[in-house]
Amino acid sequence: VALVDCNNFYVSCERVFAPRLRNRPVVVLSNNDGNAVALSAEAKEIGIPFGAPYFQIKNLLEKHGGEALSSNYPLYGDMSGRVMNTLSAFSPEIEIYSIDEAFLSLKGIKGDLYEAGRAMREAVFRYTGIPVSVGIASTKTLAKLANRAAKRDAARNGVLDLSAHPRPDSVLEAAGAGDVWGVGPAYAEKLRSLGVFTALQLRDMDDRRVRKNMTVTGLRTVHELRGMPCIEEEDTPASRRSVACTRSFGVPVMDISDLREAASAYASRAAEKLRARGLTASAVTFFLTTNRFKKEEPQYSPWVSCTFAAHTCYTPLFIRAALKMLEHVYRPGYRYKKCGVILSGTAAAGHGQLNLFDRPGGEERAMRVMEAVDTVNSRLGRGSLFYASGGTDRPWSMRRQFLSPRYTTRWDEIPVVR
DNA sequence: TCTGGGGTCCTAGGACCC
DNA sequence: TCTGGGGTCCTAGGACCC
Numbered sequence: 477v478a479l480v481d482c483n484n485f486y487v488s489c490e491r492v493f494a495p496r497l498r499n500r501p502v503v504v505l506s507n508n509d510g511n512a513v514a515l516s517a518e519a520k521e522i523g524i525p526f527g528a529p530y531f532q533i534k535n536l537l538e539k540h541g542g543e544a545l546s547s548n549y550p551l552y553g554d555m556s557g558r559v560m561n562t563l564s565a566f567s568p569e570i571e572i573y574s575i576d577e578a579f580l581s582l583k584g585i586k587g588d589l590y591e592a593g594r595a596m597r598e599a600v601f602r603y604t605g606i607p608v609s610v611g612i613a614s615t616k617t618l619a620k621l622a623n624r625a626a627k628r629d630a631a632r633n634g635v636l637d638l639s640a641h642p643r644p645d646s647v648l649e650a651a652g653a654g655d656v657w658g659v660g661p662a663y664a665e666k667l668r669s670l671g672v673f674t675a676l677q678l679r680d681m682d683d684r685r686v687r688k689n690m691t692v693t694g695l696r697t698v699h700e701l702r703g704m705p706c707i708e709e710e711d712t713p714a715s716r717r718s719v720a721c722t723r724s725f726g727v728p729v730m731d732i733s734d735l736r737e738a739a740s741a742y743a744s745r746a747a748e749k750l751r752a753r754g755l756t757a758s759a760v761t762f763f764l765t766t767n768r769f770k771k772e773e774p775q776y777s778p779w780v781s782c783t784f785a786a787h788t789c790y791t792p793l794f795i796r797a798a799l800k801m802l803e804h805v806y807r808p809g810y811r812y813k814k815c816g817v818i819l820s821g822t823a824a825a826g827h828g829q830l831n832l833f834d835r836p837g838g839e840e841r842a843m844r845v846m847e848a849v850d851t852v853n854s855r856l857g858r859g860s861l862f863y864a865s866g867g868t869d870r871p872w873s874m875r876r877q878f879l880s881p882r883y884t885t886r887w888d889e890i891p892v893v894r
Numbered sequence: 895t896c897t898g899g900g901g902t903c904c905t906a907g908g909a910c911c912c
Numbered sequence: 913t914c915t916g917g918g919g920t921c922c923t924a925g926g927a928c929c930c
Contacts, residue, residue, distance in 0.1 A: 506898035513898070513930095531896035547898090574930045660928050691904055693928080722899060769897055816899090875896090 477705075478580045478589075479619040480563055480596060482556075483607045483627065483634075485576035486514035489555045490545055492605035493883045493891055501542030505530050508724045508874040509546055518542070546876040554884045558604045566596050571709050579616055593635035613638035616707045617700035620657040621647065621675060648676040648701070658697040663690055675701065715824075716753060721746040722816025725872040728767065729812045735764070735802055737867030742817040743798040744863050747791040748853075750819050751846060756787035758821035760794055762801040767813040778805035787823050790842040791849070794819065795865060 482488060486504035491497045501519035503512040512519070512528045522540050524533050530544060537544060556575045564570045569581035585592050593610035600608050611623025618638055625647050626636035638644050654664030656675050666689055672678055679701035687695050696706040721742040729735060739762065750757055765777040780801045784793065798817050825843075852861045881889035 508896095508898065510896085510898050527897090529897040534896090577930080658928065662927060691927085693904065716901080718901075720900065724898065727895095767897085814898090874898095 477613065477616055477619050478567075478582055478593060478596070479573075479611045479616065479623045480578050480580060480600075480608050481611075481623050481627075482559060482576040483609060484514055484516055485556075485606070486545075486547060486552055487516045487519075488606050489552050490548070490880055491516075492555070494880065497543060501537060501540050502545070503530075503533070503537065503542070504545050504547055505878070507547060507876075508726060509544075509877055510724065512544070513547070544878055546879040548880050548882065550882045550885045551880065555604060555606060559600055559606055559608070562600050562603045563596060565599070566592065579619070582612065588640075590635055590637040590640065593637065594633070597634050608634070610635045611638070612636065614703045615700040615705045617657050617697055618703065621651055621655070621701075624651065624655060645676055648679060649674050651675040653678045656697060656701065658693065659690075663694065666690075716755065716822055718818055718820040718822065719746055719750045719753065719755065719757070720816060720818040721749070722763075722814065722818070723874055724814040725812070726875040727872065729872045730808070730810070732802070732806050732808070734867075734872050735806065735812065735815065736799060736865065737870060738815055738872055739798040739802045739817065740795045740863060741866035741870070742815065743794040744791050744866055746817045746819050747789060747794050747846075748850065748858075750822070751789045751825075751850060754825050755822045756789045756825050757784075757794075757819035758787045758823070759783045759819070760797040760801070761818040761820065762798050762805075762815070763818075764802070764805060764812055764815045766810050770811075773811060774809075776807060776810045780805055783821070786839075787821070788839070788842070789825060790839075790846060791863065795863060799865070 487497070487502050490502065490504065499518065500516070501522055501524070502516040503519050503524060504514040505511065506513045509530055511530065512524055512526065512533060515524055515526060518540075519537070519542060522536060522542070524536065534544070552575060559576075560570070560572050560578055563578055563580060567580040567582065568584070571579040573579055582589055582592065589612050593612055597608055597610055600606055609623050609627045611619045611621065611626050612635075613619040613622045622636045622638040626632045626634055636647075638647060641647060651674065652664070653659055653667045653672050653675055654661065656678060659667070659678070667673070667678065670685070670689065672681060678698060681698060683695060683698070686698050690697075699706045723742065725738070729738070743760070759781055761779065761781040763777065763779045766773060766775050768775065782797050782801065794817065849861050853859065881891070883889060883891050
């Protein structure tokens with residue numbers, strides 16, 4: 477199996493269309509221009525850590541002639557599609573694991589796997605401008621580790637085939653236990669206290685000890701390190717247990733009328749995502765929270781849920797539920813920072829629980845209204861047709877001060893070549 | 895002044911069923 | 913003197929992923 481992973485993906489997408497960003501420290505910020513979530517090699521070199529809040533690194537970045545960008549998901553999503561498309565020519569079995577990573581089965585490939593990896597890398601770069609690294613091994617967890625080693629060691633040219641490595645143990649020995657896929661900070665700490673520091677030591681741990689300290693998921697990880705595949709292909713991407721829209725506000729919000737707009741807009745957006753996946757939901761959760769970093773301010777973070785009698789994907793029902801829950805938990809006097817709407821109890825459209833007391837055909841009419849709304853918005857752009865309760869001014873909306881154009885998905889933002 | 899958004903799985907304990 | 917066996921569902925909390 478090969479794991480193909482795009483290098484500094486968001487930064488690389490921006491650099492394809494903005495040559496001024498090359499050979500300089502560049503970071504891409506999270507929503508609301510919060511934290512650095514993608515860093516160029518130059519940004520890492522000047523000591524910016526992953527996840528650093530923008531306001532803390534602003535000066536450092538300026539001093540080194542660097543630049544920060546707001547995240548531009550339409551661009552990254554479209555570029556991701558191009559990368560995945562290119563990769564799918566190399567294997568009939570491709571599992572898109574995230575926006576910037578895919579696992580490819582190399583079962584049928586004859587000849588040198590390293591050369592196959594090189595070919596993927598060159599094709600993706602030529603067709604999309606995105607640099608990728610390729611890790612090859614007998615299991616997904618080992619492929620992840622191989623990919624990490626390929627990225628770190630320039631001499632490997634971005635490709636490492638662990639299955640043909642003369643001393644595979646040396647690669648595992650060079651990686652920390654916490655660098656293994658599935659071992660997060662908490663388990664890494666626990667493993668250190670047990671005297672396990674490297675990926676190699678983790679691989680050679682006693683099964684019972686692993687099970688006891690890291691549950692069955694940890695045991696699967698260890699088996700994978702030994703070359704025994706335990707991690708299956710994910711379910712179809714459409715199936716989800718929950719679909720959410722949760723966002724921070726650009727400014728602190730105190731007024732319930734602003735919160736009503738946000739609750740309505742987020743419920744509406746979550747419902748759009750739900751329908752885009754062909755799902756219905758039977759429960760809605762709403763939460764509200766103050767700024768947890770402001771220790772001196774009073775904190776309040778209510779969470780509430782409600783369950784419907786029947787599955788639905790009809791936006792007005794979600795908006796109504798979210799607004800009702802907001803009224804229920806809202807307390808004046810707090811400076812609210814974020815709220816969110818989570819739809820759960822999902823089922824494929826047409827397969828959910830029905831309501832015994834609904835009039836026949838009611839759901840179908842609702843669906844047709846939603847289809848019409850979604851069609852208009854897909855032709856004319858998201859938000860062309862929206863619920864008035866979501867507001868028009870939206871003074872609470874998130875900051876996106878450094879947003880680049882949607883080069884590949886909007887005619888009026890397409891780059892001009894002279 | 896400023897600190898993201900979206901997901902998943904596992905376990906333990908309680909309540910319930912036949 | 914003696915008190916079963918086999919399940920499900922729900923929730924909260926903790927861990928992980930990108």
